[in-house]
Amino acid sequence: MIDYDSRFGLPRPPTSIQPWEHDVAPVSKVLLDVDSGKALKDYGQVASSALFRAAAKCFLFIWAMDIDGAVHVAFEEVLPPETSSGPPLLCGHPRRRRFPAHPAAEKKLGHPTLVSCGNARIAGELFLDECDRKLMWYINVASGRYCRDMQPTPDQCEAVRHYFETMIDETVILDEI
């Protein structure tokens, strides 16, 4: 039986929740399992083609492990602004990093939205980036809300990196910054 507390970290609440993050979840949110792991593997392989490579590098996924040890993954999405006639009609827009928007310009759906603003053990980002001209999978544990004040140990970082590597069935590099 897995001791989730020691292997991945104690469940902890988010240190803050943005007003727009309550009662909303990313449209793309899925459980990381065999099927979604295969989808990520396929995505990484498709993204390696010249046609998709640059676009894939603009986006990233966010992930969080809940109290039961389930890992939830989604594209990092932004919330469209509400209209005068009510809530936004269009949801599920991936946040495009880098150019042209500054992070402050968008209401992103952060890690708390993966776990209904509840507790998570460990959380971070998953993304494709170039390493020696090859597109590789990276993860970090850079959730400001879950992993800043109670930082994961090196063993916990390695455990979660290994978990992603097993599920995606590709090399996954831990981005330690």
Added chain:
Amino acid sequence: MNMNTQMSARHMNDLACLFGSFKPSERNLLLGAATTAPSKFVHALEAFLGEWASAGWIEEYNIERVGKWIAKNCPADMTIRAKTLAETKLVANDPADGLADSVYTLTYKSLLAGLSFPKS
């Protein structure tokens, strides 16, 4: 604005955007700038922080990571320049002067917190 100035401004804007994304390959580009064009790097950092400082919300950890990375990886002089930038901003022009923990103040305090990490 002449062509060189336009190119320079565009390059600086590109660099500022990289702080917001901050993937490993982008940090390599930033490190190159910190080493070969330190003034451009500092101006880009100032532009990146300025956007946060005037925003309605803040990701403190996003900024703190930038400071930590500068302290650990950039030439030592860059840590001093970034620290001076943050300290100068903190003593001047806070639009919410007198209010604790304004977004403006948190922006520059977050950078200073990151810069306090020891060099690896």
